[in-house]
Amino acid sequence: MGPIVAAHAFLTRLPVPRRADGGMDPHRFMAWLPLVGLTVGLIAAATRWAADPLGPVFATLAACAAGPLVTGAFHEDGLADTFDGLGPLDRSRRLQAMRDSRLGTFGVLALVASFGARVALLAPLGWRQAGALLVAGHVLGRWSTLPLARWAPPARTEGLGTTVTGLAGRTVAAGTALAAAIAVPALWWVTPGAAGAAVAAAAVVTAVTGVWWLRAFGGVTGDTYGATNQLVEIATIAGAVAVL
Numbered sequence: 001m002g003p004i005v006a007a008h009a010f011l012t013r014l015p016v017p018r019r020a021d022g023g024m025d026p027h028r029f030m031a032w033l034p035l036v037g038l039t040v041g042l043i044a045a046a047t048r049w050a051a052d053p054l055g056p057v058f059a060t061l062a063a064c065a066a067g068p069l070v071t072g073a074f075h076e077d078g079l080a081d082t083f084d085g086l087g088p089l090d091r092s093r094r095l096q097a098m099r100d101s102r103l104g105t106f107g108v109l110a111l112v113a114s115f116g117a118r119v120a121l122l123a124p125l126g127w128r129q130a131g132a133l134l135v136a137g138h139v140l141g142r143w144s145t146l147p148l149a150r151w152a153p154p155a156r157t158e159g160l161g162t163t164v165t166g167l168a169g170r171t172v173a174a175g176t177a178l179a180a181a182i183a184v185p186a187l188w189w190v191t192p193g194a195a196g197a198a199v200a201a202a203a204v205v206t207a208v209t210g211v212w213w214l215r216a217f218g219g220v221t222g223d224t225y226g227a228t229n230q231l232v233e234i235a236t237i238a239g240a241v242a243v244l
Contacts (some may be wrong), residue, residue: 002024002029003024003028003029003031003032004029004032004035005017005026005196006028007029007030007032007033007035007036008030008036008039010026010029010036010038010216011033011071011074011142011185012036012039012040012070012071012072012074012100013070013071013072014039014070014101026163026164027164027167027168027171028047030145030149030164030167030171030175030176031146031171031172031175031178032070032175032178033142033143033145033146033175033176034139034140034142034143034175034178034179034182034183036142037135037138037139037140037141037142037143037179037182038135038139038182039080039139040067040070040071040133040138041067041135041136041137041138041139042135043066043067043070044063044064044066044067044131044134044138045046045063045127045130045131045132045134045135045136046131047059047063047066048060048062048063048122048130048131048134049064049127049131050128051063052127052210055122056124056125056126056127056130056243057119057123059127060118060119060123060130061119063092063122063130063131063134064115064119064122067134067138070163073145074222074226075141075225075226075227075229075230076111076114076226076230077223077226078222078223078224078225078226078227078229078230079107079110079111079114079223079226079227079229079231080103080108080110080228081098081099081100081107081223081226081227081228082098082105082110082213082221082223082224082227083090083109083110083227084097084098084104084106084107085097085098085101085109085216085217085223086106086216087104087105091216091217091218095155095156095217095221098217098221098223103178109140109149110227114230114231114234117238118137118233118234118237121133121234121237121238121241122134122141122237125241129190129244130236132186132187132189132240133186133190133236133237133240135182135183135186135199135233136182136183136186136187136198136236136237136240137233137234137237138233138238139182139183139186140179140183140202140232140233140236141199141202141229141232141233141236142179142198142229143176143179143183143202143232144202144205144206144209144225144228144229144232145164145225145228145229146167146171146172146175146176147172147206147207147210148169148206148209148213148218148221148224148225148228149165149166149167149172149219149225150164150166150168150169150171150172150221151210151216152210152213152214152219153165153214153219153220154219154220155213155217155218155219155220155221155222156219156221157223158197159221159222160222160225161219161222161224161225163218166218166223180199181238183198184193184199187199187240188229190240190244191243191244192242193243194239194240194243194244195240197239197240197242197243198235198236198237198239198240199236199239200239201234201235201236201238201239202232202236202239204235205231205232206228206232206233207226209224209227209228209231210228213227213228216219
């Protein structure tokens with residue numbers, strides 16, 4: 001249970017022992033990141049179900065807000081910082097902009113678009129379908145960190161990006177198998193065609209953002225991992241909704 005608890009301590013604010021990841025190499029629990037996505041996704045899905053009597057739009061807003069509350073908006077912060085970093089034309093200035101604690105225009109637009117896209121896609125669905133897509137989106141979003149950590153170089157010589165890069169191939173394979181074992185049945189339950197479309201969308205967005213961060217920043221950082229997580233989550237939901 002140590003690596004599982006450490007993965008949850010690393011990516012959420014759930015009441016698990018904070019010391020769990022204190023002395024553990026992140027590489028030891030990276031394969032369990034999709035399981036963290038399952039935890040967060042189930043909480044979001046339960047929120048959607050509980051709030052459904054108040055109307056699908058409100059229930060979807062509450063469900064989409066539940067995830068950041070559980071994680072401390074960890075990935076949303078990365079999304080905002082990454083898009084703020086895309087503003088300057090010079091690469092060194094981009095990395096500096098990402099570390100600026102102030103939220104810029106690009107970051108605000110990214111957060112609004114990200115949140116709005118999920119609400120727009122999920123609100124028209126019943127709570128069962130929306131809940132299944134929330135689970136799959138959170139699982140595949142966390143999975144996206146694994147291939148990037150395996151193949152993308154770090155953009156800096158210090159920081160979160162350097163602690164998880166160079167991930168072992170067997171860790172990526174194990175995490176991918178775990179993500180598929182959770183996400184594919186959830187998507188298949190929505191409709192059989194949803195699984196292929198959603199998984200393909202998640203894989204494409206992971207690859208495209210990896211190339212994007214490499215060209216824009218020279219590699220990946222902790223913030224770009226969070227940005228990819230958010231974009232893959234949206235892509236997963238959109239891919240499934242497209243075939244509904």
